[in-house]
Amino acid sequence: MASHQFDPGYVEEPFRSLCEDYPAAETYPADDFRVEWGPVFHRGRLDGSARVVVVGQDPAQHEVITRRILVGAAGQRTQGFLARLGIQASYVMVNTFLYSVYGQGGGERHADDAQIAAYRNRWLDALLVGAEVEAVVALGRLAARAFQAWQATPAGQGVEVAFEHITYPTAPESAAGGDPDRYAEAVAAMLRNWNDALARLRPAVRHPDVDRDPVPYGEALTDADYAPIPERDLPAGLPEWMRSRAWADRRGRTPDLKRATIVVTVPRAARRWTDA
Amino acid sequence: MASHQFDPGYVEEPFRSLCEDYPAAETYPADDFRVEWGPVFHRGRLDGSARVVVVGQDPAQHEVITRRILVGAAGQRTQGFLARLGIQASYVMVNTFLYSVYGQGGGERHADDAQIAAYRNRWLDALLVGAEVEAVVALGRLAARAFQAWQATPAGQGVEVAFEHITYPTAPESAAGGDPDRYAEAVAAMLRNWNDALARLRPAVRHPDVDRDPVPYGEALTDADYAPIPERDLPAGLPEWMRSRAWADRRGRTPDLKRATIVVTVPRAARRWTDA
Numbered sequence A, B: 001m002a003s004h005q006f007d008p009g010y011v012e013e014p015f016r017s018l019c020e021d022y023p024a025a026e027t028y029p030a031d032d033f034r035v036e037w038g039p040v041f042h043r044g045r046l047d048g049s050a051r052v053v054v055v056g057q058d059p060a061q062h063e064v065i066t067r068r069i070l071v072g073a074a075g076q077r078t079q080g081f082l083a084r085l086g087i088q089a090s091y092v093m094v095n096t097f098l099y100s101v102y103g104q105g106g107g108e109r110h111a112d113d114a115q116i117a118a119y120r121n122r123w124l125d126a127l128l129v130g131a132e133v134e135a136v137v138a139l140g141r142l143a144a145r146a147f148q149a150w151q152a153t154p155a156g157q158g159v160e161v162a163f164e165h166i167t168y169p170t171a172p173e174s175a176a177g178g179d180p181d182r183y184a185e186a187v188a189a190m191l192r193n194w195n196d197a198l199a200r201l202r203p204a205v206r207h208p209d210v211d212r213d214p215v216p217y218g219e220a221l222t223d224a225d226y227a228p229i230p231e232r233d234l235p236a237g238l239p240e241w242m243r244s245r246a247w248a249d250r251r252g253r254t255p256d257l258k259r260a261t262i263v264v265t266v267p268r269a270a271r272r273w274t275d276a
Helices: A015-020 A061-066 A073-084 A114-128 A141-151 A171-176 A180-204 A255-260 B015-020 B061-066 B073-084 B114-128 B141-151 B171-176 B180-204 B255-260
Strands: A042-044 A052-056 A091-095 A135-139 A162-166 A248-250 A261-265 B042-044 B052-056 B091-095 B135-139 B162-166 B248-250 B261-265
Touching: A015 A114, A052 A073, A052 A114, A052 A141, A061 A248, A061 A261, A073 A135, A073 A180, A091 A114, A114 A141, A135 A141, A135 A180, A141 A162, A162 A180, A171 A180, A255 A261, B015 B114, B052 B073, B052 B114, B052 B141, B061 B248, B061 B261, B073 B135, B073 B180, B091 B114, B114 B141, B135 B141, B135 B180, B141 B162, B162 B180, B171 B180, B255 B261
Parallel strands: A052 A091, A052 A135, A135 A162, B052 B091, B052 B135, B135 B162
Antiparallel strands: A042 A091, A248 A261, A261 B261, B042 B091, B248 B261
């Protein structure tokens, strides 16, 4: 028997109520959001121990299987970014949107929706008001806009916290359209952006969990820049391979079937049976 | 916003510890169990309110996605069986095995493994000793053997509870091998077995949640004999379609790929987007 940690989930208020009453298709139209997979709420500490709040964008295929946000490639790069701040456990992440954005421009079209913001602000209130958070990191433009909208609320105005808007962790993939040169350029630009943000965040994050790694990112992402999702962030019993690299994919012959399908594949290295 | 219930999970002891320390491949060999998908622990009440304990066999593909046992066809038929006892909420389910059995005879080969039983007995102790459970229902032969092994332990000997071993809810599918006549016969035999068990269980279950349905099963399974999995049994945010009928499948061109792959498909009725 090995000992495992897991995320106890939405036990205490106000998180329990936030996971009982949440906006659905009346607020998130099914043509712009994959409401059919259900909302995915958070990842990380809900016990007040978070020093850094990460605001992401929307959950994708890995996230609707594990039911925690920022678990796939974007999450593992974010985890590496936090590690460079010495933050290994004291963080909590919420997204701009509860549901996966579908299609081009779906996120933009709903960036300022009042009902979406009202619910999201209840999460930000719960995580930031009267809390010990020292910095907020927004991943991408929509997340930055969401956080700044909260800062303009009465509750937000009362909270003093460092804030950095950084390039979305998988923006290089989106920008490159499969072109390796454009991808390399976009990664280098992202890592410069991240290094600049880290330099400003280090003095703000005064209570890191461990000593910070002072080495900046290079020109390209290395294996070490992907940190596995900590076991304690996921629900009980999830296998280890769900915490690193890619293992879920949307597939289908038609757009309709692709939207309706997620294929989960155990990575080769985790196939421990005889005939593998 | 609609209000939703969800299962808070493994918050209280001893369940928290049982989900932190559990047997893995050293106890469940990877050639006989799909350890690669992780353990799936339970479904239902862990707060002492259960009047009926169901012992199932092993989790399959729907269960490793939802991370709760007896969610697919077998679970929905079991839910219908409990409804005939007037039990809609006051139940809890555990399995004989933490991991999905792989291949023919894997379950038989490990039916009496001491380490598997030791961990399972800790769950049965937690659910039955000093509890208000009035009846235990074992689904299939292996589950009955597991429960009877627990009854022979010192803790089990001290617990007085009605016990019924019923035909496994998807035994007709296994027995029929695709032959519709054999399937119909096997279903009819199962439902006779279930009617007999219900007749004996009704007087034992003295505290049903609602009035019992006195109508026995017919010769064939009807739609009404499948009860959806209650929302409150699954983790927060899972979509409604994960609680009824079939939506997960093992697929792959080779046995290796099939073992490594689960395809999750949103059922047609739940595809609410425009081009569906």
